[in-house]
Amino acid sequence: MQTYEDNEPIVRIRDYKPDRVDFVLENVDLAFANSFRRVVQADIPTIAVDMVEVEANTTVLPDEFIAHRIGMVPLVSANCDEGIRYTRDCLCLSGCQYCSIELRLDVSCNDNRTMDVTSNHLEVIPPTYTDGETPGDELTKRGEDFGQPVGKNKADVPPVLICKIRKGQELKLRCVAKKGIAKEHAKWSPCSAVAFEYDPYNKLRHTTYWHETDPRTEWPVGENAKEEEAPRDDEVFDFNAKPRKFYFDVETDGSLGPQEVIMKGLAELQTKLANLILGLKEGVDLPTGGDAAEAGVNGHVSAGGWAPQAGGGGWGQNAASGAGYASPAGGGGWSTSGGSGGWGTTSPAQNTGGNTGAWTTSPAQNAGGAPNTTWGTSPAQAWGASSPNAGSGSGWGTSTQQGWGSPTQQASGWNL
Amino acid sequence: MAETSPKIKIMAGAAPDLSAATFQIFDESHTIGNALRWMIMKNPKVEFCGYSVPHPSENLIQLRIQMYDGLSSLNALLEALTNLDAVCETVEHKYHASLATNDYERWEERS
Numbered sequence: 336m337q338t339y340e341d342n343e344p345i346v347r348i349r350d351y352k353p354d355r356v357d358f359v360l361e362n363v364d365l366a367f368a369n370s371f372r373r374v375v376q377a378d379i380p381t382i383a384v385d386m387v388e389v390e391a392n393t394t395v396l397p398d399e400f401i402a403h404r405i406g407m408v409p410l411v412s413a414n415c416d417e418g419i420r421y422t423r424d425c426l427c428l429s430g431c432q433y434c435s436i437e438l439r440l441d442v443s444c445n446d447n448r449t450m451d452v453t454s455n456h457l458e459v460i461p462p463t464y465t466d467g468e469t470p471g472d473e474l475t476k477r478g479e480d481f482g483q484p485v486g487k488n489k490a491d492v493p494p495v496l497i498c499k500i501r502k503g504q505e506l507k508l509r510c511v512a513k514k515g516i517a518k519e520h521a522k523w524s525p526c527s528a529v530a531f532e533y534d535p536y537n538k539l540r541h542t543t544y545w546h547e548t549d550p551r552t553e554w555p556v557g558e559n560a561k562e563e564e565a566p567r568d569d570e571v572f573d574f575n576a577k578p579r580k581f582y583f584d585v586e587t588d589g590s591l592g593p594q595e596v597i598m599k600g601l602a603e604l605q606t607k608l609a610n611l612i613l614g615l616k617e618g619v620d621l622p623t624g625g626d627a628a629e630a631g632v633n634g635h636v637s638a639g640g641w642a643p644q645a646g647g648g649g650w651g652q653n654a655a656s657g658a659g660y661a662s663p664a665g666g667g668g669w670s671t672s673g674g675s676g677g678w679g680t681t682s683p684a685q686n687t688g689g690n691t692g693a694w695t696t697s698p699a700q701n702a703g704g705a706p707n708t709t710w711g712t713s714p715a716q717a718w719g720a721s722s723p724n725a726g727s728g729s730g731w732g733t734s735t736q737q738g739w740g741s742p743t744q745q746a747s748g749w750n751l
Numbered sequence: 752m753a754e755t756s757p758k759i760k761i762m763a764g765a766a767p768d769l770s771a772a773t774f775q776i777f778d779e780s781h782t783i784g785n786a787l788r789w790m791i792m793k794n795p796k797v798e799f800c801g802y803s804v805p806h807p808s809e810n811l812i813q814l815r816i817q818m819y820d821g822l823s824s825l826n827a828l829l830e831a832l833t834n835l836d837a838v839c840e841t842v843e844h845k846y847h848a849s850l851a852t853n854d855y856e857r858w859e860e861r862s
Contacts, residue, residue, distance in 0.1 A: 346845035351855035366789035367838060373782040597846060605839045607783050608832050614758025
């Protein structure tokens with residue numbers, strides 16, 4: 336049966352405007368579509384005012400009220416991946432030109448009428464360099480209006496109102512904008528709204544509509560329903576059906592363009608996956624402790640293969656083994672389709688009493704031997720009986736000399 | 752770098768051959784958890800996969816994988832990660848393709 340899962344994902348952009356992109360994503364699972372939505376909403380870095388020093392505030396609004404309002408003003412953050420650092424990653428103590436942007440606001444009203452203090456009054460203070468110093472890497476990657484309030488002094492973009500003041504009132508403050516993500520505070524979200532819909536007719540019954548008499552008349556279907564076939568009156572409920580068409584409308588607040596938001600979103604998702612792969616490469620810690628029986632079972636595991644503390648041949652982690660995780664050289668990487676049994680490289684089966692013959696005869700474990708792709712497939716060899724000799728380095732150190740032709744491999748820590 | 756906390760670890764009680772294991776993944780949430788669970792479940796060699804966020808104020812997820820035939824769950828996890836990465840890549844390509852084919856209003860995006 337041909338299911339949607341056999342097809343490639345489809346992206347169809349329906350509308351593309353300076354501040355939004357409307358597209359349909361097909362042939363992916365709900366889980367992926369939702370991950371994408373979450374990442375776009377909460378994990379893309381932008382800059383926003385994070386600290387406000389109030390010098391003078393004689394307006395009717397209290398300081399913290401104004402500070403909060405200023406924090407919500409969207410600032411142009413295009414290319415802020417490269418243009419600015421997180422303060423936590425910066426060498427400075429609490430903010431410098433590489434990890435923050437300073438804005439000032441100084442307004443007082445001298446007329447006999449109410450005056451609006453808006454985001455147009457926020458002035459970016461350009462970074463200053465001492466003589467002879469060249470602007471650092473970050474600074475050259477910033478766009479011209481990096482850090483400016485979105486749409487500043489543009490006639491077609493109404494500014495953000497911060498406060499209203501009357502004659503004799505004054506507002507003077509210094510703001511420090513920093514990079515952050517919306518998981519920490521929503522002001523760092525590049526999106527003002529992300530519309531996400533699937534199954535407009537509720538054929539899958541993922542929701543139930545509250546109704547008085549008839550849900551069909553009381554709940555009109557949306558625009559997206561035009562993309563799908565209306566259910567027939569006699570249609571039976573298909574409980575195996577899965578959502579396959581997702582309607583997105585990503586609307587940004589102007590700090591990033593929609594194109595950048597989509598691309599950064601996908602990149603961010605990939606970064607998360609890459610981090611996990613990296614974490615796996617570096618080695619997974621096996622739990623310590625546990626009951627005695629379990630320790631007995633696991634004992635040989637930690638003595639051998641992949642537990643990093645075991646030293647010899649922790650997969651990928653043992654640089655000395657000369658066989659990284661992805662290296663085809665064999666000898667210890669667990670994805671090395673080459674022999675030596677991946678994880679099992681230093682595993683107890685080999686440890687058993689240093690009996691060279693025992694494991695060199697086994698093709699799967701020969702150094703660089705048969706392409707034993709899945710290292711976990713041969714538990715008998717990889718995880719064989721935990722031998723009391725496992726600890727005796729010399730015991731199997733000699734065996735390596737015989738069994739493993741390569742000197743690098745024997746130097747690699749079998750003797751550890 | 753000195754002592755950094757691991758990104759992922761295997762919890763106590765894993766089968767010795769790792770055919771069944773619970774992975775604890777730090778600093779991740781439903782964003783990765785659900786998509787990863789789905790991708791792992793697509794693997795026919797996987798008997799069971801589930802994830803949970805044990806507590807909302809702890810920034811970690813737990814991912815349980817059980818394999819058929821004593822296969823390694825770590826293998827399945829890695830495979831799923833690469834596949835999910837490929838999905839992202841494909842969506843990106845398709846997005847660019849869709850953008851290129853249709854005629855939309857153009858403007859300069861500063862980036």
